[in-house]
Amino acid sequence: MSGNSIGKLFTVTTFGESHGLALGAIIDGCPPGLELTEADLQIDLDRRKPGTSRYTTQRREDDVVKILSGVFEGKTTGTSIGLLIENTDQRSKDYSKIMDRFRPMHADYSYEQKYGIRDYRGGGRSSARETAMRVAAGAVAKKYLAEYCGVQVRGYLSQLGPIKVEKVDWDIVETNPFFCPDESKIPEMEDFMQALRKSGDSIGARLTVVASGMPVGLGEPVFDRLDADVAHALMGINAVKGVEIGAGFDCVTAKGSEHRDELTPDGFTSNNAGGVLGGISSGQDLVASIALKPTSSILVPGNTINKDGEAVEVITTGRHDPCVGIRAVPIAEAMVAIVLMDHLLRDRGQNAGVHSATPIIPASS
Amino acid sequence: MSGNSIGKLFTVTTFGESHGLALGAIIDGCPPGLELTEADLQIDLDRRKPGTSRYTTQRREDDVVKILSGVFEGKTTGTSIGLLIENTDQRSKDYSKIMDRFRPMHADYSYEQKYGIRDYRGGGRSSARETAMRVAAGAVAKKYLAEYCGVQVRGYLSQLGPIKVEKVDWDIVETNPFFCPDESKIPEMEDFMQALRKSGDSIGARLTVVASGMPVGLGEPVFDRLDADVAHALMGINAVKGVEIGAGFDCVTAKGSEHRDELTPDGFTSNNAGGVLGGISSGQDLVASIALKPTSSILVPGNTINKDGEAVEVITTGRHDPCVGIRAVPIAEAMVAIVLMDHLLRDRGQNAGVHSATPIIPASS
């Protein structure tokens, strides 16, 4: 497992298992001079935290992050930033029922086959708990992007099972447990989740992340395109099965004459491209959407096998999260922010002082 | 533009502009001992080549590839493999009409703003011509995967505008110019394309790539997951706006009790996961789909601006490709093959001699 790092110049490396001693991360490449305290990271960690509403898992994770290095007298020094969250919820449990069987749609089977050994307690490294560190590191990227570049990275729930949001009101997003931007849909979502919880089942979700205030020119063709790196970062989140940029899969049925975003002296006329042209940011809003599968840790019994290849039954008892997708909003924001931060530094490195800093046309979504 | 490489152990780096002297690639990390000739690469290059039917652009590109190094007496030596395709279609043209204006939905604007300079002839580096080298390099990966691991990487057109294929017959795919796997849909596609060509417009497409014969255990969590790297590689293809693994966006409306792939002693009962669990291959078929936007180089006039920010009109004359998506089938296969090859080597490096080589249950799609 040599894949615990992301980013080339702004590099985040993480460690930690669900029920181990601690989770941690190293951010390597944060520019010096950024004002940074633990409170800056805690905001997003709290947004991700389960147990904040009755619609997400009731497991309590304190998720208190400590900055161990790289900050001196309140500012980043340019040295590597060490982050740590100690696991406080490590009660001794009886794992005898799951240690030898593979939960369907989980990583149990593939980890066992790849490594020949796995920490089965709560999913170990494959647990969504690992994403806490992504959120903490992403918060550093978000702060730098906001303060030094005027870029704001925000996300919302665009679809919960069959319920699609119809308008995006950013003021609503943080006022409800669903990160739903459409006030009129909230009651429907509440009812839907209530029924789901009763049935012991789970549902998928669709999230959208938007970066506004984008500079023109981020992205390194031909392989490390901005959209390709965003796709990599988002598909790497637990449970994600699809990624779209801009119009996404709707472009399959679109005609060129309708789909193309025309340029005018006042800006682009539309943003089907989602803010990326030829792998490079156009100055329009970067728009990415993801599909998250329903968790299979449900109260409905299912079939599986054990390590000896014998048929056995599996059932989740205790804590149960009917829609893991909801909690992923801050995670998706963090991943996009990390990618943007990395490309900002790469662009600076290669082009500083050479390319035009002033966009020819005003950015518009 | 420091992003012209892909892969960590099996690394492909490319260069070349649409109307420059040549395209080239270096494959660094191919294991020694693989039998390899130029003919092995030419097969896929010919599948990608435009001008092979009246449904794709009539531009003639010979795309004759030369192997300049890394092969000795018919076998790879383990040293870096240099590939070259000389551009034969470099006729002097009048570029005065496009050199100062930005074609909508193309990379013209973003390249100009990022670099302050761009090779405007035929799109320069941002031209789809660049993908010829991906196909050549991918052919090496495909050959190794087939001969040493029994993995076969194949793709097909799963949707052309509104026309969805309803069955996948691999024997049909290479017998028609659409890479369509459903014989019953071919006449409809022919009519659709004919009408489109007349109207001077273009259409999007959806492609699906399947890797069968997959070993269990490829993929490096948590960031370099197999699906994340596939998403990166596919989203980095020109015109791609969406990537799905397995059930993809359909999972948004799915319930956990329906969506989960159960395990039985005889194999998995379904493959909604698309062959990846927790970022690691499960031994099932790897299934990925992509959305390709309609090209905006169409005969219908459009609005844009020039370098001075003034409103101007743009129209494509001459060669015109009504559906760029079709030609992307060998490109998408190549990208998936490169990712699989890279992960095969990474897995070998880290786990060789340690993990169990024998899957507990038989693979099944």
Added chain:
Amino acid sequence: MSGNSIGKLFTVTTFGESHGLALGAIIDGCPPGLELTEADLQIDLDRRKPGTSRYTTQRREDDVVKILSGVFEGKTTGTSIGLLIENTDQRSKDYSKIMDRFRPMHADYSYEQKYGIRDYRGGGRSSARETAMRVAAGAVAKKYLAEYCGVQVRGYLSQLGPIKVEKVDWDIVETNPFFCPDESKIPEMEDFMQALRKSGDSIGARLTVVASGMPVGLGEPVFDRLDADVAHALMGINAVKGVEIGAGFDCVTAKGSEHRDELTPDGFTSNNAGGVLGGISSGQDLVASIALKPTSSILVPGNTINKDGEAVEVITTGRHDPCVGIRAVPIAEAMVAIVLMDHLLRDRGQNAGVHSATPIIPASS
């Protein structure tokens, strides 16, 4: 400072300042199945620890390392390994004398100019304290190399100022505070250090690291040669100013007819190459030597400037290490072990199952 990682497949990333809260490291890429406890790391940490004799600095650093992840039921799982050493020696000191002036031959000036900010307490990130984490990570590499490959990485002091060792007796190395392999030289070294300590001055040193039991075939030409990566790793240790492989600089005056190591059916006749041919290990012992400069933190006053560019005097008070080179033996071993481990995994990845495992001739030093 995006350079806190080393290794491509076996990757070590570190953080931590001399007087910060903690030092830490993440090892990404350790194969699963290795038995590992904190005691395995502590051995080398204790060898590096200052204050173990009167010949090194009297500063007390407990250097107790904790493994926070990546090990389950006593074995590595293939997931990233988090390591932590809390700094216990953080007494509040008066830094007013050094916070604004640059100690000569230290990193104070260059850090200040590069980052515009620096943690001046004890040298911050540029302190040799940072190397504790290298030693901890190197201990993991050493254990794997020993248990899975029969490779042993050991070092010794080959020269202390003017005193050159004349024979290498491995049994002596760990019995004296100098890591001196020549028993007859120890009294001379004791006298020399005693005089040096009295004068308040410091001295340089030369260390040699030997890896025995080497497999043939490690190293990736042409840039990531084994010797090049060893040079990178060793030159990156604080105070190192020179690196030699095998005969090193003696080859300048050597004739080809004398210098070449001939091959016979019984092995090589000599090892001027230091175990590397064309960047690839030959199966002979890998031999590397380094030069470490005398520390300039001495009791003899020196001239420097402050942040305003004004001339000021600097003098080290309190703890003083007359030869920093001595303590570097376990650090140099660790760095060589990390490089070997990385190349072992890279070689496996690329060549597994292809190349001949059996050396044609027996290895010999």
Added chain:
Amino acid sequence: MSGNSIGKLFTVTTFGESHGLALGAIIDGCPPGLELTEADLQIDLDRRKPGTSRYTTQRREDDVVKILSGVFEGKTTGTSIGLLIENTDQRSKDYSKIMDRFRPMHADYSYEQKYGIRDYRGGGRSSARETAMRVAAGAVAKKYLAEYCGVQVRGYLSQLGPIKVEKVDWDIVETNPFFCPDESKIPEMEDFMQALRKSGDSIGARLTVVASGMPVGLGEPVFDRLDADVAHALMGINAVKGVEIGAGFDCVTAKGSEHRDELTPDGFTSNNAGGVLGGISSGQDLVASIALKPTSSILVPGNTINKDGEAVEVITTGRHDPCVGIRAVPIAEAMVAIVLMDHLLRDRGQNAGVHSATPIIPASS
């Protein structure tokens, strides 16, 4: 062999065997806007070229480089730069005498063992011919450094066997076939080489590279220090067995009170550090020296074994280079320039707009 790339942001990847069709390189990450023609590269290629004097091998290599991409209307565009040198000297030779035996001190044995196959013609990939591409790529770096940063990278022969140069007159270096900077030593060198040629033997050499006009702040601690990366790049040149920064191995016997470079308002008082403090450039001249072993391709017969492990004799006939070190001056310059260029871009990326651009004290050698 996945190691054919060097540099993180300014990345050079090469391919090509001594007697293959061509050598090539891709430079990925060159900033846009640099004026560049093939003539800029040819200058250094001609300096490296054998056959320019009777003191180096008489083999004729035309080494005519072509730029295939990345340059448009005389300027770099920011896209990847493809370079090609066709091999014109590929006469069919009788290799039956060397194809099955391993030349001592060459890479024959280690390549054979690692890869199980090797291109034995002229050493294949391990031939010094491969360095032509380093020189071509290095010339791009040198031009950028000179034009955009005022940094000049130059090298000279500091010792030829027993003959040490005693003064450095840069005006002399390019006027003699030895790159000797001390006019008074040239006759002695001529006599020495004449005698050596007659005896059929070879000799080692020591070279020194100096980068003047250095900015403060290049280098990324703790592993990717500037000196560590220089050591990596220089040790990776064929035949190099030692690397020194500044005073190098002389520091072993030096006292801290003598060795430390003091700072004054007018600059540093000495440069024992060789321009690097804590891994970061200090603004002083960067000074690095290397030891090159005598080639073992000599006319004096030697002992070796063949592929079956049997004792055989080996002798070099035909072309013979009595001191390969001499030709390495432009190669060493190229490698240092590539490292500096890479660190320049990395520093820009991470610190742009944050750190102080004005050195506190004037740089001085």
